[in-house]
Amino acid sequence: xxxxxxxxxxxxxxxxxxxxxxxxxxxxxxxxxxxxxxxxxxxxxxxxxxxxxxxxxxxxxxxxxxxxxxxxxxxxxxxxxxxxxxxxxxxxxxxxxxxxxxxxxxxxxxxxxxxxxxxxxxxxxxxxxxxxxxxxxxxxxxxxxxxxxxxxxxxxxxxxxxxxxxxxxxxxxxxxxxxxxxxxxxxxxxxxxxxxxxxxxxxxxxxxxxxxxxxxxxxxxxxxxxxxxxxxxxxxxxxxxxxxxxxxxxxxxxxxxxxxxxxxxxxxxxxxxxxxxxxxxxxxxxxxxxxxxxxxxxxxxxxxxxxxxxxxxxxxxxxxxxxxxxxxxxxxxxxxxxxxxxxxxxxxxxxxxxxxxxxxxxxxxxx
Numbered sequence: 001x002x003x004x005x006x007x008x009x010x011x012x013x014x015x016x017x018x019x020x021x022x023x024x025x026x027x028x029x030x031x032x033x034x035x036x037x038x039x040x041x042x043x044x045x046x047x048x049x050x051x052x053x054x055x056x057x058x059x060x061x062x063x064x065x066x067x068x069x070x071x072x073x074x075x076x077x078x079x080x081x082x083x084x085x086x087x088x089x090x091x092x093x094x095x096x097x098x099x100x101x102x103x104x105x106x107x108x109x110x111x112x113x114x115x116x117x118x119x120x121x122x123x124x125x126x127x128x129x130x131x132x133x134x135x136x137x138x139x140x141x142x143x144x145x146x147x148x149x150x151x152x153x154x155x156x157x158x159x160x161x162x163x164x165x166x167x168x169x170x171x172x173x174x175x176x177x178x179x180x181x182x183x184x185x186x187x188x189x190x191x192x193x194x195x196x197x198x199x200x201x202x203x204x205x206x207x208x209x210x211x212x213x214x215x216x217x218x219x220x221x222x223x224x225x226x227x228x229x230x231x232x233x234x235x236x237x238x239x240x241x242x243x244x245x246x247x248x249x250x251x252x253x254x255x256x257x258x259x260x261x262x263x264x265x266x267x268x269x270x271x272x273x274x275x276x277x278x279x280x281x282x283x284x285x286x287x288x289x290x291x292x293x294x295x296x297x298x299x300x301x302x303x304x305x306x307x308x309x310x311x312x313x314x315x316x317x318x319x320x321x322x323x324x325x326x327x328x329x330x331x332x333x334x335x336x337x338x339x340x341x342x343x344x345x346x347x348x349x350x351x352x353x354x355x356x357x358x359x360x361x362x363x364x365x366x367x
Contacts, residue, residue, distance in 0.1 A: 043306040043315060050302075050318035054102060057325040061101075062094045064332055092224075100223040100287055101328050101342070102321045103231045105294055107284040109302070109320020110242060110313060112295030114277035117249050117311035118270055119182050122357060125296035126281040127350075128183065130190025132292065134164025135285035136216055137193050137200070143212045144204040151226070153215065154286045161282025164193060169274060218289035218343020220328055227287045234283050238276050243313060245273060250310045291343045293350020294320050300357065 062078075063069040067089055069077070076082055077090040112125045126132055138160020142148035148156065172185040197216075201209055248269045251259040256266050281295065301323075302315035324342065327349065331340040 040306070040308055043308050043312070046302070046305045047315055047318050050315065050322050054105075054318065054322040054325055057322065057329060058098045058102060061098050061325055061329045061332075062090055064329060065089075065094065096224045096228050097220050097328075098325065099228045100231065101220050101325045103228070103235055104220075104284040104288045104291065105298070105321035105324030106239075106317045107231070107235060107280040107320070108291065108295040108324070109298035110239065110317040111277040111280035111284070112320070113299035113302070113311050113313050113316035114242065114249070114273050114280075115295070116299050117253055118273060118277075119180070120253055121180065121183050122300060122361065123296075124183050124186075125299075126277075127292055127296050128190070129168060129186030130193055131161050131164055131168075131186075131278060131281045132285055132290040133190050133193040133197060134167075135161035135282050136290050137197050138163070139215055139286075139289075140197055140200040140204075140212050143215070144200045144208050147208065154227075157286035158282050161285055162278060164189060165274070165278030165282070169271075214341075215289050217341040218291035218346070219341035220288055221341070223288065231283055231287050234279065238280055239317070242273065242276050245269060246311065246313055249273060249313075253310065289341075289343060291324065292347040293354065294323055294346055297350050297353045298323055300353075 059071050059074050063071055063074045069086060069089065073082060073086060074090060077086045078095070082090065108126070115124045115126060115129065116122055118124070135157040138156040138158070139153045141160070142153045142156035146152065168182065168186050168189050171189070172182045174181065201212055204212060248259070248264045251262050251264050252266065252270065259266050259269075284291070298320035299312065299316040302312045302319040305319075306312055306315050324346070327345040328342045331342050331345045
């Protein structure tokens with residue numbers, strides 16, 4: 001009886017080319033020209049569904065208002081086939097608001113995912129670390145002390161967020177920045193900056209105090225193309241930068257020693273991603289005010305939907321955009337004639353989610 005002939009290397013290569021994909025635990029691995037590319041089918045599906053939900057909610061939101069427009073007319077107008085009145089309402093009044101909502105939500109979702117991954121803590125979000133309060137302090141300084149214009153308030157909020165992020169990083173530094181120290185320092189800085197904000201409001205006159213309180217609630221009302229272009233340009237630079245460092249970020253989640261062993265420049269990568277997260281959060285706050293809890297809830301919800309380890313940067317970004325646009329629609333339609341600022345709606349939903357998260361973490365013995 002003859003022994004079976006061993007398969008030649010050429011036959012093995014042909015076999016590999018004939019079966020270029022294999023599926024394991026919901027992940028498809030494709031081999032193209034000797035390069036293996038892993039695609040998480042569930043995560044990809046979640047991203048696609050979230051994008052569809054965000055765009056659908058955006059179309060519905062554009063058609064919502066004192067002059068309602070059907071979804072079909074909104075789409076036709078966006079494609080350039082609407083009448084003059086619809087084009088003015090859609091393109092000049094409502095489309096910038098929706099775009100700001102999508103960009104702010106995506107920025108907060110991505111920034112929150114970065115902070116939670118770097119701190120390795122589900123509570124490590126800009127809301128808890130005090131970056132939103134820092135941006136608020138910068139805006140209040142411009143409103144109360146200088147009676148600044150809307151553009152000056154935006155610049156002040158951006159500078160306030162950056163200064164607060166720098167202060168947190170320096171105070172948390174001790175032979176590196178570690179997760180729990182970053183969160184604890186952030187909570188302390190948040191308490192201090194909140195007290196400063198309260199003092200600034202007490203020093204303001206009635207008009208400036210009213211203006212400051214309205215800004216502090218977080219709202220998309222009155223947003224136009226002046227807020228869209230700077231935020232879009234910043235996202236166009238920061239999002240590819242962050243996604244390009246996603247692999248290193250995933251290694252950082254396994255600990256500094258493991259990341260060092262795998263060739264990651266730990267402190268350089270951490271500082272780069274922290275700066276990107278601070279810029280994303282500060283610019284979003286400058287554009288729409290301190291919209292609470294989107295940065296906290298979006299990464300967590302995205303991770304629960306994808307059931308994937310790692311920071312889930314793209315799903316978190318899509319989830320943040322969807323949450324903010326849906327919350328803005330709810331603020332206009334759910335509460336009858338009383339339209340609420342979107343920050344109020346996200347604050348209510350985020351507070352409920354935070355309580356649920358704390359109870360879940362406590363039952364699991366992690367806090």
